[in-house]
Amino acid sequence: MQDAIHSSSVGQLYKQHHSWLQGWLHRRLRHSADAEDLAHDTFLRVLHTPQKAIELRQPMAFLATIANGLLINRWRRQAIEQAYLQALAARPEDVEPSPEERHLTIETLLELDSLLLGLSVAVRQIFLMSQLDGMTYPQIAVQLGLTVPQVQRAMTKAFSVCYASRFE
Numbered sequence: 001m002q003d004a005i006h007s008s009s010v011g012q013l014y015k016q017h018h019s020w021l022q023g024w025l026h027r028r029l030r031h032s033a034d035a036e037d038l039a040h041d042t043f044l045r046v047l048h049t050p051q052k053a054i055e056l057r058q059p060m061a062f063l064a065t066i067a068n069g070l071l072i073n074r075w076r077r078q079a080i081e082q083a084y085l086q087a088l089a090a091r092p093e094d095v096e097p098s099p100e101e102r103h104l105t106i107e108t109l110l111e112l113d114s115l116l117l118g119l120s121v122a123v124r125q126i127f128l129m130s131q132l133d134g135m136t137y138p139q140i141a142v143q144l145g146l147t148v149p150q151v152q153r154a155m156t157k158a159f160s161v162c163y164a165s166r167f168e
Contacts, residue, residue, distance in 0.1 A: 010047050013059055018043070021063050028071060038074070042067045080109050115165055119158055126151055127158035 018039060025035035045066050056062050084106055088097070097105065116124050126144070129135045130151075135143070137151045144151075 010043065013046065013056070013063075014043055017059055017063055020060065021067060024064060025067055025071070034074075038067060038070050041070050045070070076113065077106075077110060080113055081106055084109060111165070115161055119161060123154045123157050126154040130155060 021042060022032075022035050022039040025038050026032055029035050029038070042063055046063070084102075088102075116127070119127065122144075126140055129140045129143070130137070137148050137155070140146070141148045141151045
């Protein structure tokens with residue numbers, strides 16, 4: 001019964017604010033099909049939120065907040081895909097990954113990006129210096145003015161977040 005009431009209130013919210021939301025998104029994206037997709041995704045998120053749409057005091061602000069988060073995720077994804085495609089372009093053609101490998105790599109990069117955003121700036125920097133730049137813990141410590149045990153604790157934290165994500 002509660003699900004039916006929630007769905008009904010989301011339906012009302014959709015009727016009242018869908019065209020406004022789509023216009024709001026279109027002004028940011030400048031592409032109507034993308035705005036349509038994100039408006040749809042926004043209402044799907046609303047449908048799966050525990051808050052009842054009928055209880056919203058500022059429904060447009062609520063919808064804009066959800067849509068803005070989806071927009072940021074979309075731009076982040078595009079930036080990661082573009083960086084990956086640029087890295088591929090620099091490789092020899094004989095090692096071109098298959099479309100499936102490309103998709104899996106992009107999904108992995110997005111997951112890593114999400115994990116790294118969950119770390120503090122200092123831990124993220126130490127992790128990237130170690131894993132991407134290949135720096136040793138003593139080198140990182142010297143460069144950042146830290147002790148080796150501080151670098152080790154940061155790496156332990158970063159690895160524990162990565163490890164925990166494998167089992168969620």
